[in-house]
Amino acid sequence: MKQPRVFAREQVIDAAWELIREHGWKQVTARSIAGHLGSSTMPIYSHMKSLDDLEKELKDRSRKLMHDYQMRDYTGNPVLDIAVGYVVFARDEKQLFRFLFLDRPDVRDSEDVLQMRDSFYEQFGSQETEDEMISGMSPKAQEGLIRNSHIFSHGLAMMVNAGIIHPCANEMIRGYLEDAGEAFYLLELRKEEKSE
Amino acid sequence: MKQPRVFAREQVIDAAWELIREHGWKQVTARSIAGHLGSSTMPIYSHMKSLDDLEKELKDRSRKLMHDYQMRDYTGNPVLDIAVGYVVFARDEKQLFRFLFLDRPDVRDSEDVLQMRDSFYEQFGSQETEDEMISGMSPKAQEGLIRNSHIFSHGLAMMVNAGIIHPCANEMIRGYLEDAGEAFYLLELRKEEKSE
DNA sequence: TATTTATTATAACAACAGTTATATTAAATA
């Protein structure tokens, strides 16, 4: 065996990572990576069969980074933190957010939003017993609360990402989401009142 | 003057319109239009300087169609109808919705979402005096209600468009939006109680 | 040191995009 690799697989992915974070997936081409790497396009193809492999790699990295955002402590409430982290990610990693949720050429598959919902459910479930406010609710009411919160979070993330909601500090995001959560909670209370 | 035009400007735009509605903006190319039209690409360029003109034309048509959706009577409440129409449009015209709100190569401009918000405000304002429930609210509370409803509508439209929210009948959409509206109303009531 | 061989650079390929130069065509005008 001769000639150790000059460009490691990680270097290739790192270069692509920097490009996608700054300019978005559309600007990640074999040539742009090579340029950023100071090489030809060959090292890329020596590490992966095609750019589809790279796309998967970047999707994974993006998901992991978003997961980091969602696991941070913004508010002391892990359920709320998932939503806050989601929106903060949409604000601070505009291109990655678009890559995960908007760049889909096809409308069909949308695993990532679904996964977002699932992690919502999971965290919600694990928090349930600790939160006296929530544990008093019926399963149906809890489901409604989660669903509405998910929809609201998604809408807020989209609008923050698009720059429609402007000077968007973490505290402001937290306020929006807390308000919405309270609103949906009040709604479920009202529904249960009515059904009695 | 010789040889009347075989392909009218409207025919060209109509062909592009059918293509974008079915397959999305990315599939609208000079050659695909020509193919659908049974012509060469020349008639297109005889009617417009470049495909940018066509894009503007299709944007206008899409906006008008969405506006139609929002002016329809789904619920008897014009304010609610704007939101319902928005989501129904996102469901029934998946590619046009993406064209208006998601296909943006750049994150910066997002006039269409803003225009959506403005029409929300306008309709809300014109309805204000008629709706006793709303007219009793403080301006600040009204603003909060509009903002939250807008965010929720946007999120719901996105998720319905992506197929995340599934067997999505008009009545279901209406239910979601009505519920959310009530929730945000209850929230503002609660806030005013607290501030007293 | 000469050979081997994986890695890389160069340069090309095909596919596709928008656009356009040129030739053809067909109807109105003379």
Added chain:
DNA sequence: TATTTAATATAACTGTTGTTATAATAAATA
């Protein structure tokens, strides 16, 4: 009917993409 001329068809040009054939290169091995 012959001429004119705008509209269209054909085919190309330019530029960009992913990918790859070929050649150069450089380090480990013989």
